[in-house]
Amino acid sequence: MDAITGLGLREQAFIDGKWVNADNGATFAVDNPATGAILGRVPDMGAAEARRAVESCARALPDWRDRPAKERAQIMRRWFELIMEDQERLARIITAEMGKPLAEARGEIGYGAAFIDWFAEEGRRIYGDVIPGPTDRRLLVLKQAIGVTAAITPWNFPSAMFARKVGAALGAGCAMVVKPAELTPFSALALVELAERAGVPAGVVNVVTARDPAPVGLEFTHNPLVRKLTFTGSTEVGKILLRQAAENVQKCSMELGGNAPLIVFDDADLDAAVRGALASKYRNAGQTCVSANRFLVQAGVAGAFAEKLAAAAGALKVGEGTQEGVAIGPLIEPAAVEKVERHIADALAHGAKLLTGGARHALGGTFFEPTVLANVPPDALIFSEETFGPVAPVIPFETEADAVRLANATPYGLAAYFYSRDIARVFRVAERLEFGMVGVNETLISTEIAPFGGVKQSGLGREGSRYGVDDYVEIKYVCLGGI
Numbered sequence: 001m002d003a004i005t006g007l008g009l010r011e012q013a014f015i016d017g018k019w020v021n022a023d024n025g026a027t028f029a030v031d032n033p034a035t036g037a038i039l040g041r042v043p044d045m046g047a048a049e050a051r052r053a054v055e056s057c058a059r060a061l062p063d064w065r066d067r068p069a070k071e072r073a074q075i076m077r078r079w080f081e082l083i084m085e086d087q088e089r090l091a092r093i094i095t096a097e098m099g100k101p102l103a104e105a106r107g108e109i110g111y112g113a114a115f116i117d118w119f120a121e122e123g124r125r126i127y128g129d130v131i132p133g134p135t136d137r138r139l140l141v142l143k144q145a146i147g148v149t150a151a152i153t154p155w156n157f158p159s160a161m162f163a164r165k166v167g168a169a170l171g172a173g174c175a176m177v178v179k180p181a182e183l184t185p186f187s188a189l190a191l192v193e194l195a196e197r198a199g200v201p202a203g204v205v206n207v208v209t210a211r212d213p214a215p216v217g218l219e220f221t222h223n224p225l226v227r228k229l230t231f232t233g234s235t236e237v238g239k240i241l242l243r244q245a246a247e248n249v250q251k252c253s254m255e256l257g258g259n260a261p262l263i264v265f266d267d268a269d270l271d272a273a274v275r276g277a278l279a280s281k282y283r284n285a286g287q288t289c290v291s292a293n294r295f296l297v298q299a300g301v302a303g304a305f306a307e308k309l310a311a312a313a314g315a316l317k318v319g320e321g322t323q324e325g326v327a328i329g330p331l332i333e334p335a336a337v338e339k340v341e342r343h344i345a346d347a348l349a350h351g352a353k354l355l356t357g358g359a360r361h362a363l364g365g366t367f368f369e370p371t372v373l374a375n376v377p378p379d380a381l382i383f384s385e386e387t388f389g390p391v392a393p394v395i396p397f398e399t400e401a402d403a404v405r406l407a408n409a410t411p412y413g414l415a416a417y418f419y420s421r422d423i424a425r426v427f428r429v430a431e432r433l434e435f436g437m438v439g440v441n442e443t444l445i446s447t448e449i450a451p452f453g454g455v456k457q458s459g460l461g462r463e464g465s466r467y468g469v470d471d472y473v474e475i476k477y478v479c480l481g482g483i
């Protein structure tokens with residue numbers, strides 16, 4: 001156990017089945033955003049270590065890929081069980097390094113582990129096809145593991161994003177090297193330690209830590225051994241990586257930023273809509289890619305909705321994630337607070353009305369009050385940019401067509417939500433929203449059994465569900481002649 005936190009934090013990276021330091025011995029500190037206290041230090045690695053990790057994956061790949069899927073599944077199932085047995089400590093690591101309330105962190109561990117369990121089983125069902133063709137030949141379609149894969153993960157779900165990617169890769173028979181976010185590397189290191197204990201062979205999963213992500217990203221995209229890159233993070237960085245990956249025509253999955261609308265029609269159950277809005281907006285202090293960012297509410301109910309939401313949001317307890325009853329932890333870093341302040345000031349300058357919150361919390365640091373703004377016009381900054389904070393702007397609209405037009409008026413297309421009790425409208429609107437995921441009368445929609453991913457500038461590919469396997473297999477056509 002590490003002396004400071006008692007969380008058993010691993011302060012080395014994991015390459016080729018060994019815990020290792022950076023070649024030059026450099027490290028960087030990781031702190032607790034709730035207190036500013038340093039939790040520990042991890043190796044500050046670069047391209048050379050990333051290359052060794054990729055080569056380790058390449059060596060481990062043939063054995064892992066060629067094992068019966070059932071054998072891979074048994075090891076992954078053991079990994080899943082070890083994670084669930086250790087759920088409390090793993091959740092505390094998330095809360096310590098990124099700040100979310102402990103109850104949410106426990107949920108994240110269960111959510112992430114579920115992907116490992118799911119893909120362990122899905123890996124056993126990667127079927128090919130036989131295509132009916134001319135009688136003198138047989139047309140076969142094989143689905144084969146892509147090979148060595150690389151992942152770059154964000155800080156906001158430091159455990160689940162690791163599990164979601166590694167689970168899919170391993171289930172399909174791929175090996176993977178992961179670079180976790182520099183703000184939150186300990187969750188990934190804790191999970192890979194359990195993977196090793198579960199019997200995942202050396203080199204099948206490697207974790208490289210770095211303060212500066214760029215050299216590692218360049219190695220991942222330029223090394224010809226890496227056949228696929230999977231990234232979760234901002235659209236801005238996703239575009240950089242896509243440009244780099246073009247060099248080798250590397251396959252990419254991209255889970256990028258969102259700007260989710262939550263539409264409330266005047267036929268909706270208003271209380272259910274408020275509950276859904278609360279869960280979607282203030283979970284993880286709004287630092288979730290699928291968080292509702294714009295609340296489009298039909299004019300007749302906009303006032304009532306905003307009042308109810310403000311009353312509920314104003315009652316949420318802000319504080320350190322380890323404290324009982326806390327619903328909103330700190331924001332990840334000072335820059336995040338500045339962005340929230342900028343969005344609120346801009347909305348107010350555009351004529352919005354502040355109903356609750358609006359300022360830094362009395363606790364100081366990066367704590368921020370849950371905020372609701374009414375009468376926000378669509379030309380406010382908060383309409384077009386992802387806030388990533390606990391701010392709910394209520395934007396009134398008149399007709400269904402207006403709502404759909406406003407909802408789609410963004411380059412992003414990750415998640416959208418709407419509340420309505422009109423069955424015809426439910427189908428119409430769900431089909432017209434240009435988003436990869438739509439929640440109808442529900443905002444907590446993410447699960448390992450359904451496809452997660454975006455359209456437009458929110459990304460490429462899907463994670464979870466049977467569709468998630470497709471991102472980790474290549475299709476090979478075999479034509480058998482002379483029959």
Ligand code: NAD
Nearest residue numbers: 153154155180181213214217233234237255256257258289
């Ligand atoms: P970010 O893009 O700044 O960082 C994400 C990761 O990319 C980190 O590991 C970081 O070290 C790395 N990175 C940054 N610059 C890089 C470079 N030049 N080369 C290689 N790697 C680089 O994003 P963030 O601030 O960590 O996360 C927040 C963003 O992620 C939000 O936009 C959010 O919507 C998005 N997100 C999306 C999903 C999704 O599934 N669509 C899930 C969670 C978060």
